Amino acid sequence: MSENEIDETTGVDTTGHEWDGIKELNNPLPRWWLWTFYATIVFAVGYMLYYPAIPLLQGSTMGISGQTNRLQLKNEMAAVNEARQEQVALLRESDLETIQGSEQMARFASAGGASLFKVYCTQCHGSGAAGGPGYPNLNDDDWLWGGDLESIYTSIAHGIRNSEDDDARDSQMPAFGADGILDLDQIGAVTEYVLKLSGQEHDAALAQTGQPVFEENCVACHGEGGLGDREFGGPNLADAISLYGNTRATIRAQIIRPQQGVMPPWVDRLGEAGIKQLAIYVHGLGGGEKAKPE
Amino acid sequence: MTTTLEKPRPAEAGIEKFDAEAVNSKENRSLYEARKKIHPKRADGFFRRFKWWIMALTLGIYYLTPWIRWDRGSGAPDQAVLVDMANRRFYFFFIEIWPHEFFYVAGLLVMAGIGLFLVTSTLGRAWCGYTCPQTVWVDLFLVVERYFEGDRNARIKLDAAPWSGSKITKRVSKHVVWLLIGIATGGAWIFYFADAPTLFVDLFNGNAIPEAYITVAILTATTYVFGGFMREQVCTYMCPWPRIQAAMLDEHSLTVTYNGWRGEPRSRHAKRLRAKGEIIGDCVDCNACVAVCPMGIDIRDGQQMECITCALCIDACDGVMSKLGLEKGLIAYSTLDDFSANMQLAGASGSMTDITGTKVFDQVQPQRVRGADGGLVDAIRTTDWRTLMRLRNYLYAVIYGGIGLALLVVLALRDTLEVNVLPSRNPLYVTLSDGSIRNGYEIKILNMRGETRQFWIETEGLPGAVMKLAGSENKATDSLLVEVPADRLRALKLFVTMPLDALSESRTQFSFRITALRGAETTSTATRFEAPPEISK
Secondary structure, X not given: OOOOOEOOOOOOEEEEEEEOOEEEEOOOOOHHHHHHHHHHHHHHHHHHHHOOOOXXXXXXXXOOOOOOHHHHHXXXXXXXXXXXXXXXXXXXXXXXXXXXXXXXHHHHHHHHHHHHHHHHOHHHHOOOOOOEOOEOOOOOOOOOOOXXXXXXXXXXXXXXXXXXXXXXXXXXXXXXXXXXXXOHHHHHHHHHHHHHHOOOOOOHXXXXXXXXXXXXXXXXXXXXXXOOEHHHOEOOOOOOOOOOOOOHHHHHHHHHOOOOOOEOOOHHHHHHHHHHHHHHHHHOOOOOEOOOOO | OHHHHHOOOOOOOOOOOOOOOOOOOHHHOOOOOOOOOOOOOOOOOHHHHHHHHHHHHHHHHHHHHHHOEOOOOOOXXXXXXXXXXXXXXXXXXXXXXXXHHOXXXXXXXXXXXXXHHHHHHHHOOHHHHHHOHHHHHHHHHHHHHHHHHOOHHHHHHHHHOOOOHHHHHHHHHHHHHHHHHHHHHHHHHHHOOOOHHHHHHHHXXXXXXXXXXXXXXXXXXXXXXXXXXXXXXXXXXXXXXXXXXXXXXXXXXXXXXXXXXXXXOOOOOHHHHHHOOOOOOOOOOOOHHHHHOOOOOOHHHOOOOOOOOOOHHHHHHHHHHHHHOOOOOOEEEEOHHHHHHHHHHOOOOOOHHHHHOOOOHHHOOHHHHEOOOOOEOOOOOOOOHHHHOOHHHHHHXXXXXXXXXXXXXXXXXXXXXXXXXXXXOOXXXXXXXXXXXXXXXXXXXXXXXXXXXXXXXXXXXXXXXXXXXXXOOOOOEXXXXXXXXXXXXEEEEEEEEEOHHHOOOOEEEEEEEEEEOOOOOEEEEEEEEEXXXXXXX
């Protein structure tokens, strides 16, 4: 099969391989090409000795460089953290207003806050911070505990209704139905009144009955006219935003047996600088408020 | 009929005969070999002079272009041709290309492709023979080699000579100059990517970035090795171009051709044979064509992939022919079509492959192409500029020019304002406490002028919308004025708010109109406003 034969047209040896009449010519390979090939082999051997290469039952040979991708990543991450130390220290020392006022610090804080948010906050608040039933939307202009930098900072640092942090924000709405404080007729009437407050369709007669019940039981926390009171974390009932839903059924359920969300404290885990970065980020989502003058 | 050949010919005594062997000639191609060194002899003639000019022009462009200055005003680089990687900008005299305008480069590449078709189908492998950097630098390296070691014969002698003081001096000087050329070549390359005068000083001070030195080192090495040692090996074994070009040639393309129909049968002893009454052709087998060939081939073997059509063999042979008092052009630019017609005229028959190969050379009867006066008969087809005037070439030229014109028009009419709008998708919309709906947008405004400009941002098709910049303490308004620095892109985060009752669809199409405060350059970019699905009924 592999008898040498000379191709007539070119006068070159053939390899004896033939496909449908097309024969493979045995043209000479330039010798430098061969040397290049040997050079790549030498390089490969060197590479194999220098870097981790041969898989073993446990791990692999480490190579004389001792360099692995994981180690490189670790070193690079350490270098990045090292490079950020100065900025982070500056954040720790500066107050929130100063950070927001400096373009460079604000950019650093906002970017850092965004990535912290993605790791620690999206589980409840969603990746776009849009929240969901029971989890506040951080993009809007309705704040339970205040939307200025300082208030946001406190909420993140100490959390809400948790037992781990003594400074956690706390508020409790009584279970008006489950604990028998109000009877079902009263609850029905108050529900109509709350619907009226937020400008929705309601039974006017029942709402009128509900008004005194509301004033007697609810105003203490939810304020006159249901406008809310951030001091006590009392939600505004008159606006278009509600945490647990704005329908007759959800309002009624919330009065009978209220759900109350819990948020852990973060300051021990993320540190002063981390909380400040998150506060700047959340404040910049669109609903941030100016601090009220004392 | 044979009498015409009895015409006395001038003495051949003055013609030098070279003891040259084509190292890559057909019978010498061994199965597997190291490179055999080629010692091209210096050629003289029209094409050699032409190639000197081309060399001066191409090397001049390459080495000097980065040093040309071009005033673009303060803040912009004053280098005429600059690839600014850090700022992602390409400057070419009055043209400034931004990354998003990279299609110009794509257009230029398409033109280069069509240009390759055009040149190859008209002039054959003119790129290889005249302007390819490999050809130009090898030519330059040969000049150096000739200067220190002499021409072909001297170099062969030197190669064979034992090592001596003078041999070492010659070799060392040659390699030093080659390396200097290599360094200059690598050095010139990096000047295209940074301010040339600054980088030049930095390179010597040791202040340039490591990448600059590495690039210079790599290009020095490749220039030195490719120009000094590998030479024709690069063309034959490394470059895809010859194979691509070979596929684009047709029987009307110009190629360097040995006109066997007047050369054969060739003889080293023309005078003696002719005295015996034998009929012989014009080729005196002096091997001048082989001696000058930088590729080490024998053009008389016919068309070969290795031939870069540098035309030096034409010069060499023309010199011989004029000494013999014969017409120039035994080796000449011709086409396969003309060549085979002339071969048939000379009595050769067979297939196209047979004729354009060397197989039928023994059928050539040179007396058939010579008239009674000893000159070539009129029926001989000569290749001239009219050969190039054919439909295929016209079409290529029209396409090439058309793309070029289109690019110029687009360039002349291009905007100096570019706007990109990216609606926020997470969250799509936000319900505010008063029930109104807010959407977020990232708007990127590209100010491609050398001056700071202010732009009005307005909405079109979204009545009732108010907007404000993220983080702004101002009240939302129905339009915004923003400033974008000269030659910069500014990304803005913008909130647009709509009262709920002004919306009737969960998705409203509208546009942002951005208008320059001065000059009124304006652009409108379509996007959408998202609202809760409940509102579309």
